[in-house]
């Protein structure tokens with residue numbers, strides 16, 4: 001196996017240009033796309049996720065690391081189209097209706113992608129109906145809702161209700177998060193999972209998919 | 212006298228604050244207001260100044276002053292409370308509006324829409340614009356307030372925002388977070404430009420008040436004999452200490468040096484990594500700590516509070532639960548300012564009970 005230490009480190013420190021170069025080199029030398037992704041790109045993102053959880057790095061560092069990882073995965077895409085890599089599952093994600101805060105949501109998305117999970121990003125100001133429709137259309141196993149305003153939290157309950165109405169409640173794992181959200185709130189509205197940070201969110205999502 | 216607060220009461224207020232800042236008061240600053248007193252002025256139907264009306268250009272700022280005046284005539288001020296007119300409704304970070312963003316008012320907040328999305332940072336240049344309608348509107352409000360009250364009601368400085376908060380309005384949060392790595396020099400240039408402009412507006416507004424003002428206040432309603440301010444940098448919630456020390460701390464230090472008794476608004480647990488840097492800035496004389504949304508109020512913040520107190524700075528605290536009362540851990544209660552229920556007491560007996568806790572006499576005037 002190739003030595004991916006340098007690529008890991010470059011993802012972790014957000015060096016987009018170098019990551020691109022290293023991925024191109026690896027591909028040119030006949031490297032396997034799945035291996036480059038799993039050994040080269042994702043571990044760097046996982047390390048930064050752990051460090052973020054432990055307050056060793058902060059939002060900008062995660063953003064640039066994710067950008068570097070994405071630059072790498074984009075180069076790998078053409079090599080992965082033939083189903084060489086099976087994503088563990090699909091999640092739809094968005095910030096709930098009335099709420100435009102998306103940094104936390106984007107971090108969760110990046111961490112999920114860092115676990116190889118396919119993520120459909122619905123953006124901000126997403127209604128309960130949009131969440132549920134997107135989950136149906138994309139055959140998603142997970143719905144992730146983010147809210148930063150106390151006034152928009154109730155929309156999460158609407159997502160749970162809409163999922164019931166659409167008859168998919170048993171089939172989707174509804175995850176919620178954002179600064180004002182608590183475990184009690186999660187229990188109260190009948191969602192499935194709350195975590196306080198993006199890295200734990202990705203762990204929980206993967207654990208659910210691997211169950 | 213329609214507004215029951217005399218020049219002599221302002222005099223006392225000034226002296227109390229002087230003692231407090233000098234560490235001689237030995238009790239907290241506690242503002243207490245009672246409402247619903249008889250008035251000779253008929254009650255107003257508005258329009259009142261709130262986020263939804265602040266930027267409604269069909270309303271003449273004079274109307275806000277009149278409706279607020281009617282309300283003030285029914286209030287009485289005890290402890291360190293004083294009649295004031297808050298301008299927070301213009302939203303957090305109004306400097307962005309003076310420099311070209313469009314303010315959009317909602318029921319409890321305002322946000323600032325940039326002139327266009329994703330303007331590259333190197334293309335952002337900020338200049339004072341005498342004719343900016345948003346600036347004119349706030350300016351007119353100050354003029355109207357002085358005309359009406361001649362300084363006897365203290366008019367709050369608009370919440371012009373933290374420097375990176377304003378830059379974020381133009382650049383977008385995520386772009387700016389990455390700019391810190393991609394274009395640090397451009398960020399530094401923008402910070403410098405914005406900080407200079409911040410003071411241009413601050414000085415302009417204060418100059419309108421200066422000739423007659425009984426004092427100054429800001430969106431936090433602390434009283435200042437001279438222009439003060441509660442500095443902030445909410446954006447710093449998202450960054451680590453290294454970036455904070457490069458882009459924020461030096462700006463805060465030099466801004467604080469230009470302000471009398473500057474205080475820092477430390478909002479949310481994301482600001483805790485910056486506490487040491489903040490405490491190291493001599494010209495920041497006090498820290499206002501609030502844990503932020505979703506953070507259990509009952510959680511014990513004693514460590515944070517003790518660190519602030521140990522630095523000798525004032526602690527401005529929003530006490531919502533008696534068990535979180537920092538008075539228990541302060542050796543010198545004179546280091547504290549309480550902004551808790553005190554602005555919201557309706558009943559004089561309750562106000563007296565509350566005042567008694569701190570040795571403040573509440574008269575039934």
Ligand code: B12
Pocket residue numbers: 059098099100101102103104105107108144145146147148149150151175176177178179193194195196197198199201302303320321322323379384385445446448449478479480481503504
């Ligand atoms: C940046 C910011 C903004 C930016 C947003 C930029 C953007 N593109 O997102 C701007 C300037 C646009 C903004 C606007 C407003 N904001 Co704002 N904003 C903030 C600030 C400073 C930081 C939020 C943030 O990004 N934190 C960093 C991220 C990484 O943390 P996070 O979102 O919590 O996410 C983490 C976890 O919660 C978790 N997570 C997040 N989502 C999910 C989802 C799932 C499924 C899971 C499992 C986990 C999870 O993982 C993330 C990473 O670990 C906070 C201050 C604070 N103390 O929080 C205020 C704050 C959230 N804003 C607030 C307000 C009031 C507003 C405005 C209404 C008013 C205003 N003008 O400020 C508008 C609202 C516009 C709207 N309709 O949404 C208030 C909310 C108060 C309340 N009680 O509701 C706060 C708390 C500030 C304050 N003290 O008043 N804001």
